Amino acid sequence: MPHNLSIGELAERLARKETSSTELTRHFLARIERLNPPLNAIITLTAEQALAAAGAADRRRAAGESGPLLGIPLIHKDIFCTDGVRTSCGSRMLDNFISPYDATVVARLKSAGAVMLGKANMDEFAMGSSNETSWYGPVRNPWNTAKVPGGSSGGSAAATAARLAPFATGTDTGGSIRQPAALTGVTGVKPTYGRVSRFGIVAFASSLDQAGVFARSAADAAVVLAAMAGFDPLDSTSVDAPVPDYAAALDTPLKGLKIGLLREFFDGLEARNAALIHDAIAVYRSLGAETREVSLPNLPLSVPTYYVVAPAECSSNLSRFDGVRFGHRCAAPKDLMDLYERSRGEGFGAEVKRRIMTGTYVLSAGYFDAYYLKAQKVRRLITDDFRAAFEQVDLLIGPTTPTPAFDIGAKIDDPITMYLNDIYTIGANLAGLPGLSMPCGFVDDLPMGLQLIGPHFAESRLLNAAHRFQLATDWHRRAPRGYQ
Amino acid sequence: MIPRPAAPSWRASGSPMSLTRQDVEKIAHLARLSITDVEMPVYVKSLSSIVDFVAELSKAATDSVEPMAHPLAGQSQRLRADTVTETDLHEKYQANAPSVQAGLYVVPRVIE
Numbered sequence: 001m002p003h004n005l006s007i008g009e010l011a012e013r014l015a016r017k018e019t020s021s022t023e024l025t026r027h028f029l030a031r032i033e034r035l036n037p038p039l040n041a042i043i044t045l046t047a048e049q050a051l052a053a054a055g056a057a058d059r060r061r062a063a064g065e066s067g068p069l070l071g072i073p074l075i076h077k078d079i080f081c082t083d084g085v086r087t088s089c090g091s092r093m094l095d096n097f098i099s100p101y102d103a104t105v106v107a108r109l110k111s112a113g114a115v116m117l118g119k120a121n122m123d124e125f126a127m128g129s130s131n132e133t134s135w136y137g138p139v140r141n142p143w144n145t146a147k148v149p150g151g152s153s154g155g156s157a158a159a160t161a162a163r164l165a166p167f168a169t170g171t172d173t174g175g176s177i178r179q180p181a182a183l184t185g186v187t188g189v190k191p192t193y194g195r196v197s198r199f200g201i202v203a204f205a206s207s208l209d210q211a212g213v214f215a216r217s218a219a220d221a222a223v224v225l226a227a228m229a230g231f232d233p234l235d236s237t238s239v240d241a242p243v244p245d246y247a248a249a250l251d252t253p254l255k256g257l258k259i260g261l262l263r264e265f266f267d268g269l270e271a272r273n274a275a276l277i278h279d280a281i282a283v284y285r286s287l288g289a290e291t292r293e294v295s296l297p298n299l300p301l302s303v304p305t306y307y308v309v310a311p312a313e314c315s316s317n318l319s320r321f322d323g324v325r326f327g328h329r330c331a332a333p334k335d336l337m338d339l340y341e342r343s344r345g346e347g348f349g350a351e352v353k354r355r356i357m358t359g360t361y362v363l364s365a366g367y368f369d370a371y372y373l374k375a376q377k378v379r380r381l382i383t384d385d386f387r388a389a390f391e392q393v394d395l396l397i398g399p400t401t402p403t404p405a406f407d408i409g410a411k412i413d414d415p416i417t418m419y420l421n422d423i424y425t426i427g428a429n430l431a432g433l434p435g436l437s438m439p440c441g442f443v444d445d446l447p448m449g450l451q452l453i454g455p456h457f458a459e460s461r462l463l464n465a466a467h468r469f470q471l472a473t474d475w476h477r478r479a480p481r482g483y484q
Numbered sequence: 485m486i487p488r489p490a491a492p493s494w495r496a497s498g499s500p501m502s503l504t505r506q507d508v509e510k511i512a513h514l515a516r517l518s519i520t521d522v523e524m525p526v527y528v529k530s531l532s533s534i535v536d537f538v539a540e541l542s543k544a545a546t547d548s549v550e551p552m553a554h555p556l557a558g559q560s561q562r563l564r565a566d567t568v569t570e571t572d573l574h575e576k577y578q579a580n581a582p583s584v585q586a587g588l589y590v591v592p593r594v595i596e
Contacts, residue, residue: 345518376551432555
């Protein structure tokens with residue numbers, strides 16, 4: 001069935017005229033209609049536009065064009081602005097917002113001929129680790145619908161795992177691609193800060209946000225990332241550096257690759273989870289990699305650092321939602337202050353308000369130095385730890401999350417417990433490093449993720465290391481029951 | 485796992501929360517957020533726990549450390565030529581506005 005084929009296999013069939021983009025698009029739209037309702041992974045279906053785009057891709061191919069994504073369906077996280085299509089960011093605030101333009105990522109994938117099927121559910125404004133903070137209700141994990149899929153890109157992850165599309169886009173501010181990829185058993189890539197344009201992505205924490213991809217293999221992710229990455233003059237933090245040929249580097253042998261085991265990531269890790277990571281490390285040794293333990297002494301401070309920096313930036317970014325130019329406006333405001341306060345009070349959910357208030361507090365007079373400036377200094381210590389580690393090793397390896405997917409409702413009332421889900425992923429965001437998560441086994445019938453972190457702009461090396469692992473193992477081929 | 489930090493030493497003894505209701509009301513107003521009476525105690529508790537949690541940062545020695553605002557060193561803001569690149573699309577953009585008249589955003593009366 002087409003939904004179990006890789007992007008490469010689908011592209012081959014399209015090239016050989018064994019199928020068409022229209023046929024693939026109909027197939028995936030039918031799967032979404034049948035399988036999405038209990039998952040709630042997709043909140044806007046764009047069937048009509050998808051069939052039109054598929055027809056256009058088929059005509060391009062008939063005219064002699066080719067390309068690795070020409071005619072391949074995808075799902076966008078609903079944080080990416082899509083021209084003429086609602087872009088809600090999972091919030092009541094933007095429930096009525098029809099974006100007047102495309103994000104650069106959306107435009108690039110469109111011009112590559114990829115076909116948007118719809119928009120994925122997400123934690124509100126990307127603030128959450130369980131996809132429970134969405135205005136549109138929680139996403140359920142296809143491996144066990146009593147469990148969360150992770151967040152914030154939970155809809156993109158669940159949709160990819162359930163084979164509702166060959167791939168999906170996501171964003172990662174503190175782990176929002178890697179953590180849900182781990183919890184749903186798919187491959188997720190968070191590129192280097194600045195590698196993929198942030199233009200047209202609803203901003204959360206601008207010094208941390210980065211867009212990336214969910215796919216079922218590193219090889220598929222390499223094809224998608226190549227289309228997404230690259231300089232964009234519309235994003236002032238976009239890096240003007242050539243995009244390497246990720247696909248060409250996938251097969252490079254790993255002999256002599258130096259992999260660092262992050263000591264801090266194994267402290268207190270539950271035995272069954274740690275055993276899976278050690279099995280994966282053994283696979284890497286058998287492939288010729290050398291492993292050694294490395295320590296990043298300041299890494300345990302990454303969660304408190306993040307929960308100062310990210311809320312501070314969010315409190316500033318979300319000040320644009322004022323009930324005047326777009327988004328929710330309260331009924332019958334009695335004056336301008338009432339309009340601001342009630343529009344925002346009603347339009348934002350509980351976690352978003354908590355983050356805005358945390359950020360407002362740490363930036364306020366008298367607290368700025370003690371919290372915000374202090375966190376920025378610790379951020380540098382953590383970044384320096386990574387830099388020192390990458391003088392000894394080529395890649396860092398460890399778990400993506402401390403546990404597999406947890407029950408819906410289990411952590412939502414305790415923010416600190418929820419925040420600690422991202423304990424292994426936040427470091428890469430603070431330092432702006434690329435990270436990747438891929439499945440490496442199961443605990444209690446739920447997938448666990450193996451995380452690779454590389455130096456700045458080492459996406460090729462991450463994808464290469466992940467691909468070689470996936471040639472030697474089959475964890476990434478497992479599908480949840482009912483979605484094969 | 486990082487153990488949850490103990491309460492910071494500067495917290496007044498006997499005070500169960502590091503932020504008071506008055507603190508949170510002030511923060512909510514600075515952030516232009518209306519908070520209902522039902523929501524307020526939940527925020528006093530959870531914001532206090534977050535403030536306690538991030539207070540762990542005070543243990544780090546950072547005397548000679550430069551604050552880091554951006555993850556890529558040496559990046560400077562690009563400049564562009566001072567030329568018009570956008571056309572007038574105000575009608576398209578204002579289609580998302582809650583209230584518009586004659587191309588202007590409408591808000592409650594500000595000056596009596």
